[in-house]
Amino acid sequence: MLEAIGVGSVEALFANVAQKHRLQRPLAIPAAASEQELVAEFSALAARNVHHASHDWFLGAGCYAHFIPSAVDAIASRSEFYTAYTPYQAEISQGTLQAIFEWQTMICGLTGLEVSNASMYDGASAAAEAALMAMRITRRTKVVVANSVHPHYREVIRTYLRGLEAQIVAAPRAADGRTAALAGLVDGGTACVLLQQPNFWGAIEDVAAAAAAAHAHGAKLVVVVGEALSLALLRSPGSLGADIVCGEGQSFGVPMSLGGPNLGFMAARMASVRNLPGRLVGQTVDGEGRRGFVLTLSTREQHIRRERATSNICTNQGLCLLMATVYLSLLGRVGLRRLAERNLAKAEYAKARVRATRELTLPLTAPTFNEFVVGVRGSAAAALERALEVGIVGGLDLASYAPELGPALLVCTTELATRQAIDRLVAALAGERP
Amino acid sequence: MSSADRRARVGNATNGFAYEEPLLFERSRPGRMACSLPRCDVPETDPAAVLGAAALRDDIEGLPELSEVDVIRHFTRLSTWNASVDLGLYPLGSCTMKYNPKVNEKIARLPGFSGAHPLQPVALMQGFLRLAFELERNLAEISGMDRVTLQPAAGAQGELAGIMMIRAFHEQRGEKRRKVLIPDTAHGTNPASAALNGYEVIPVPSGEDGLLHPEEIERRMTPEVAALMITNPSTLGLFEEHIARIAEIVHARGGLIYGDGANLNALLGISRPGDLGIDVMHFNLHKTFSTPHGGGGPGAGPVGVKNALAPFLPVPVVRKLGGQEGEGFTLDYDFPLSIGRLHANFGNVGMLVRAYAYIRSLGPDGLRRCAEMAVLNANYLLARLRGVYHVPYDRPAMHECVLSDRHLDGTGVTTLDVAKRLIDYGYHPPTVYFPLIVHGALMIEPTESESLEGLDRFVDALLAIAEEAREDPELVRTAPHHTRRSRLDETRAARQPVLRWQPEEPA
Numbered sequence: 003m004l005e006a007i008g009v010g011s012v013e014a015l016f017a018n019v020a021q022k023h024r025l026q027r028p029l030a031i032p033a034a035a036s037e038q039e040l041v042a043e044f045s046a047l048a049a050r051n052v053h054h055a056s057h058d059w060f061l062g063a064g065c066y067a068h069f070i071p072s073a074v075d076a077i078a079s080r081s082e083f084y085t086a087y088t089p090y091q092a093e094i095s096q097g098t099l100q101a102i103f104e105w106q107t108m109i110c111g112l113t114g115l116e117v118s119n120a121s122m123y124d125g126a127s128a129a130a131e132a133a134l135m136a137m138r139i140t141r142r143t144k145v146v147v148a149n150s151v152h153p154h155y156r157e158v159i160r161t162y163l164r165g166l167e168a169q170i171v172a173a174p175r176a177a178d179g180r181t182a183a184l185a186g187l188v189d190g191g192t193a194c195v196l197l198q199q200p201n202f203w204g205a206i207e208d209v210a211a212a213a214a215a216a217h218a219h220g221a222k223l224v225v226v227v228g229e230a231l232s233l234a235l236l237r238s239p240g241s242l243g244a245d246i247v248c249g250e251g252q253s254f255g256v257p258m259s260l261g262g263p264n265l266g267f268m269a270a271r272m273a274s275v276r277n278l279p280g281r282l283v284g285q286t287v288d289g290e291g292r293r294g295f296v297l298t299l300s301t302r303e304q305h306i307r308r309e310r311a312t313s314n315i316c317t318n319q320g321l322c323l324l325m326a327t328v329y330l331s332l333l334g335r336v337g338l339r340r341l342a343e344r345n346l347a348k349a350e351y352a353k354a355r356v357r358a359t360r361e362l363t364l365p366l367t368a369p370t371f372n373e374f375v376v377g378v379r380g381s382a383a384a385a386l387e388r389a390l391e392v393g394i395v396g397g398l399d400l401a402s403y404a405p406e407l408g409p410a411l412l413v414c415t416t417e418l419a420t421r422q423a424i425d426r427l428v429a430a431l432a433g434e435r436p
Numbered sequence: 437m438s439s440a441d442r443r444a445r446v447g448n449a450t451n452g453f454a455y456e457e458p459l460l461f462e463r464s465r466p467g468r469m470a471c472s473l474p475r476c477d478v479p480e481t482d483p484a485a486v487l488g489a490a491a492l493r494d495d496i497e498g499l500p501e502l503s504e505v506d507v508i509r510h511f512t513r514l515s516t517w518n519a520s521v522d523l524g525l526y527p528l529g530s531c532t533m534k535y536n537p538k539v540n541e542k543i544a545r546l547p548g549f550s551g552a553h554p555l556q557p558v559a560l561m562q563g564f565l566r567l568a569f570e571l572e573r574n575l576a577e578i579s580g581m582d583r584v585t586l587q588p589a590a591g592a593q594g595e596l597a598g599i600m601m602i603r604a605f606h607e608q609r610g611e612k613r614r615k616v617l618i619p620d621t622a623h624g625t626n627p628a629s630a631a632l633n634g635y636e637v638i639p640v641p642s643g644e645d646g647l648l649h650p651e652e653i654e655r656r657m658t659p660e661v662a663a664l665m666i667t668n669p670s671t672l673g674l675f676e677e678h679i680a681r682i683a684e685i686v687h688a689r690g691g692l693i694y695g696d697g698a699n700l701n702a703l704l705g706i707s708r709p710g711d712l713g714i715d716v717m718h719f720n721l722h723k724t725f726s727t728p729h730g731g732g733g734p735g736a737g738p739v740g741v742k743n744a745l746a747p748f749l750p751v752p753v754v755r756k757l758g759g760q761e762g763e764g765f766t767l768d769y770d771f772p773l774s775i776g777r778l779h780a781n782f783g784n785v786g787m788l789v790r791a792y793a794y795i796r797s798l799g800p801d802g803l804r805r806c807a808e809m810a811v812l813n814a815n816y817l818l819a820r821l822r823g824v825y826h827v828p829y830d831r832p833a834m835h836e837c838v839l840s841d842r843h844l845d846g847t848g849v850t851t852l853d854v855a856k857r858l859i860d861y862g863y864h865p866p867t868v869y870f871p872l873i874v875h876g877a878l879m880i881e882p883t884e885s886e887s888l889e890g891l892d893r894f895v896d897a898l899l900a901i902a903e904e905a906r907e908d909p910e911l912v913r914t915a916p917h918h919t920r921r922s923r924l925d926e927t928r929a930a931r932q933p934v935l936r937w938q939p940e941e942p943a
Contacts, residue, residue, distance in 0.1 A: 003812060003888060007819045012808045015815055016706060018675045018832050023707050031574050034799030037539050044793060048548025050563030052556060061553050064780060071471060073504055075545075081522035081728075082515035085536055088732035089518075090528075092926075093919040094859055097514035098731040104460050107936040111498015117935050120732070123589035126780035134632075154780045161750070161776035162596075165603050165634035206491060235483060237493045250780070259544075260564055261554030261781025262589065263734030275933065281732065286929035289914070289922040298929040304592070304628035305870075309637040314628035316592045317722075321730030324511075331460050331507045335499040337471040343483055344473055350486055351478035369487050386557075398555055421477040 054258065058394045058423035062373050062414025063202070064125065064152050064228045065261050066253045068341075069417060070329070074255040077328045084321050088281070092296040093288075098320065099295035102283040105327045112233040113247035114240025115269040119280035121318040122266030125250025126155040129196060129226045130162035131279045131313055132248045132268060136194030136222040137168065138277045138312065144192045146221075148173040148181040150201035152228055153403050159196070179205030179366030179375070184215040192221040194246075199225050199239060200232055203375050203404070204412065205368035213243025222246060230254055230267075232371045234342035246270045255329025256322045265322040276302060279313030341417060345372035348415035352424045361432040365407055373414040375400065375407065378431055382409040389430040396427055454920065457513040461937050464500035470507055498936075517920055518731070519864040525886055525894055529836045529867035529879025530623065530671055532701050532723035534806075537797065540726070540790040549789050554781035558766055564785065565765035568754045571792040572738075575719055578795075578803065579700070580710025581740030587750045587783040591698060594718030594737030595629035595665075600775040601716060601741060601748040602663045602692050603633060608748075608773060611690065613662035619648050621672055621871040626665045626696060635662065642873060646672045646829030650681045657689045667696040668709065669834035671871040671879065673814060675702075683713025692716065692745075700724045701883070702811055702835035705804030715742050725791035736787035747773040752782075809884035810835045813891060817880055820895045824902045828874045836881035840874050849905035849912045851876040856923060857904065857915035861897035 009015060016024070035043060054067035061067075078084065082097065089095030089102075102120045109118035122128040133145045145163070147156055149172050160170060173195070176182040184195055195216040200206050209225060216223040225239035227249030239247045251265035252258065270278055276299070284298035304311040333341060349372045356362045356376055363377035378385040382399040389396030397411040404410065411431070415424065483492055502510075519526065526533035544550065548563055558565070572584040588594035599616070606613050616630040619640045627637040638656055643649045653664065664686050668676040676682070683693050695709045695717030701724045703709070709717050721727045722735035729735070741749065751774045752767040782788075798806065811834055818827065818837040826842035841851040855865030855878070867879040882891060904912050916922065 003816045007812075007815045009815075012812055015808075015811050015832060018677055019707050020677070023680065023712055025580075025706060025708055025711070029705050029800035029803060030577050031795065031800050031803075034802050035796045037797070040539060040793055040797050041543065043796065044543040044789070045546060047563035047567050048543075048546035050561075050566070051548040051552040052560040053547045053551030054553070055547050055551055059553075061555060063555055065554055067551075067553070071504075073470070073508055076508065077511040077515075079541070080512070080515045081536075082518045082520045084541075084728045084730050085521035085523075085526075086518045086731045087526070087528060087531055087533060087729040091519070091855070091859065091865055092924045093856070093916050093921050094517075094519040094864060095731075096920060097517040100457075100459070100514055100517075101511070101731075103935075103937070107459075107461065108498045110936045111496060123593060123734075123784075124780050127589065127593070127778070152780065154777060157777040158780065161600065161778055162632075164600055164775065167634075206487065234496055235493065236487075236491055241493075257545075257550040257786070258553050259550050260552045260561065260785040262779065263784040263786050264780070275935075282933075282935060284929040285934035286925045288924050292921060294921040294924045296924050296926050296929045298926065298935075299933060301930075304624040306624070307628075308624045309627035309631035311624070311628045311631075314592045314596060314625050314632050315590075316625050317590050317733035317735050319730075319734045320732035321728070322734060324731065327460075328507060328511055330499055331502055331510070332470040332504060333499075334464075334469050334471075334501045335496040336501065337469045337473075338496060338499060340473060341471070343481065344476060346483055346486065347476060347478050347481040350481045369491070390557075395553070395556055395560075417473065424478075 052395065054418065059418060060397045060413050060415065060427055061395050063398045063412050064250060065258050066229055066414065067258060067416055067418050068253050070255050071332050073332055074325050074328045078321060078325045083324055088317060089297060092294065096294060099283050101324050101327050103285065103295050105323050106283060108327065108330050109267050109269050112238065113269040114238025115247055116272040117275050117278065118267065118269040119278055119282055121323045122268055122280055123319060124262065124264045124266045125226065125228060126158035128248035128266035128268050129155045130159045132224045132246045133159055133194060133196060134162065135246060135277050135279060136224060139274050140193045140220065140222060142191050142193040143167050144169045144171060145194055145196065146171045146173055146184065146187050146192055147196045148198060149175050150181050150203055151196055151198040151226055152202045155226065179203045179368040180207050184212055188215050188219045188221055190219055192219055194222040194224050196224045196226060198228055200229060200371045203366055204370040204373035205366055206236065206371065209239050209242040209244060217243065229371065229373065231342050231345060234338040235346065251326050254326035256325050263319055263322050265319050265326055275299065277312055278302065280315050281318050344417045348419050349374060351421065352415050355424060355428040359428060359432045365410060372416060373412060375410050376413050376431060377408060377410045380409060382411050385411065385431045389427060392426055392430055394427050394430060396431060455513045457510060459937050460500045460502065460510060463502060463506055463510060466501055468501045468503045470502060470504035524862060525890055526864040527866045527880045527882050528864060529881040530698050532881060532883055534726055534883040535885040536726050536728040537794065540793045543793050544786045544789045562764050565754055567789065567792055569756055569765055571788055574795050575738055576740055578704065579717060579740045580708030581717065582743040583746045583749060584738050584740045585749045586738045586788055587779045588718065588737040588739055589779055589784050590733065590735040591718055591720040591737040592625040592629060593778060594739045595625055596632060597739050597750060597778050598694050598716040598718060599629055599633045601745050602694065604748040604773060604775050605692065605745055606662055613660055615661045617653065617656055617661055617664040619666060620873050621670045622665060622667055623671065623696060623698060645831065646674050647678060648676055648682060650678050650685055653682050653685050657685055657691060659689065661691050663692045663694050665694040665696060667698060669699045669702050672829050672838050673833045673836040674829060674831055675834055679712045698723060699835060702807055704807040705800060706807050716745055721787050721791040726794045727787040727790040734784045734787055736784040736791065747771060748775050750775055750778050806884045813882040813884060813886055816891055817882055817895060821898060824899055836879060838874055839878045841876035844905050847905040847909045849909050851878055853912045853915060854878065854901055857901045857912045858897060859916040860918050863894060863897060
């Protein structure tokens, strides 16, 4: 090979890198590990993290422990999918392209909107991109964000809007856990209202009222969905007037994986498709008139439009999108609804058990889906510690998120929570020691 | 009746084992389902009673009804329609489509990684925090940067983070700088990231040799310029030989240098961006560090910075405990100058696990060997293809080489046709028509994963296509001929967008 190139050594291939620009020593990183050593080393690291199978699990707050059917990973492990890249060459990427088209169709159905992109990094960046999209459409700069949107999402929105002329106004929470009336906060300079459904505290918001408040001033309503499974039960945000629906699709068969990679999604009305960020797959035909799929409307995107693009996003979360599409196919329209009802039943049972104690309270009274706030006596940290002693990860301590609620936890019950585990959780939070 | 018609009539719509496959929604049959819930151990709830009937949806439009066999066959068939690294050479320039080791897939699926939650107590995620801490340190050493954040979910988000830190750095010093210099060879994400953060983009032309020249920077480097974004090696596959001088000019006038790490593969163990004057850079773990591309993500785009920019890093920051605090790692949030959060959690952890496993399995010698073999392979392709394909900037290549279709002028065959014809030879085409400054560019990155025999076969295919272009141009212009679908009508897709399946209206 060197002969064909016409150099004497591999070293000579780097002649254009001046000696003073070269690293004159080996990299100071550990020596190579064999595959056997690697597996042992990483198994030891993994063993130092608890996970939803090592404990009874009641922690949600934007990342949910759901059962994942084996067929999901069987497909996601096919290297024809996971070692491919963005389907630029349509003729040899029809598998990926058709799966994305199917995902787009499913997201449109779930959200009640007309166009979905091929996914975003996560729910938080999807929410931030939705705010930017609303600003582009309305040419306005004020964004009203409910305080009941996931606190991390609100931080990411703030980060994304840095450097732009944008104003973020917070909409407070009412006593029952829902967002208080928006009327006084929205005006003619408002680009959008951002509402989470169900909200971070688990409460089910009045989307139609928020849509009316936003639309009265020509603003857009963005609904952020943190627990995607709720879409199977609740009226779709699109049918209630939301203009953009985005959020986190991790609940649809994507492992929690310490919160990433998860699956941002985003849908909107067809009238605003040119302002949508991210990849889009469209149907077309080949030279013989046969149906096929391609990446399309890419004049919105950075590789064509550069600094005038709708976003700088390049990749999507292709493999996570595939997992979710397989998951939704397996559960289907009936199974997904049943699963959502099961989640609701578990939460209602847990809330009933909480009500039956003298030590615990349900401080927010709005209806909930599979997550709700529990007030405890003493400190929330101590209550979680008692749960941990009996093998339970009991929820999220809200001390740093909502100190005004007093000692309180955000507790989530998915289909994985057994009746027995719920009973033990309630006993531990109420103060019983084993 | 022809045999093809007869096969179609029989209904399996196959050509041997090349299957047609309808959309999921067209396969759907009422009553099928592939999920089984456990017996309900709590009282059943009537959703309407709890939430009110008005809050509930009727039906979930858009979801099919299928059995598990239906679903598995559907997606297995779709998978056979994809080109992939495991199937063959995938020389997509600037995407570094190297082999993705199988052990990393196994490791990322360990329940302690895949089943752990981002908000579980810090004391109960020490394995992850240790891994994150070590990966940050390794990436810092590899790049010559001082600190690293793992949070950005992709290279483009890394660029955004880097540009935000640059803005915060200048603002902290009371300076309002509104412009960013970007060479004409840059990836589209560079100008888009700068614009997304409110900067005006000033393009910088490359010289006749394809390199960026200090005079061009000198001329544009006003006090209004916050930074220069530079990709090294450039998208022409060339090492930016004047980088140190350029960095001096930018620094002397108060600017910073952003390094796009897309092409870091060429420099592993050879040269470190941090030693060349780069102040901020992102890594593409899905390129350089072998995490699978996943059909277009998830990637991961950690960002390295020099100490001067460390106060602006996103939160949370992983810290090793010391002294009285005992053993272990924790998360720190209290950085008043931080640009804030970019991701709901810690970034794409599953990708971080795979990348760290890759670095651990290669070590310092293995990483350097990657760069050497990647550069050897690219130069070998260049040597064998020169003459038949035009080489617009004929200098020693780094990890990739850029050719053009100029030698095919007069045949009617263009770069796009060559790319599509390569498919008939069993190769994923290179990146085409990029960088924009090369007319009809073919950007080829073989990576270190390919053997000499594999490269020779690929070269033979490209040489054969050049011959075909002269002898039978129509054959090349109408390629591919051996795929499930021939060339797809992209104009129609854009003009009459069909972006989801909808049931046909009853006539």
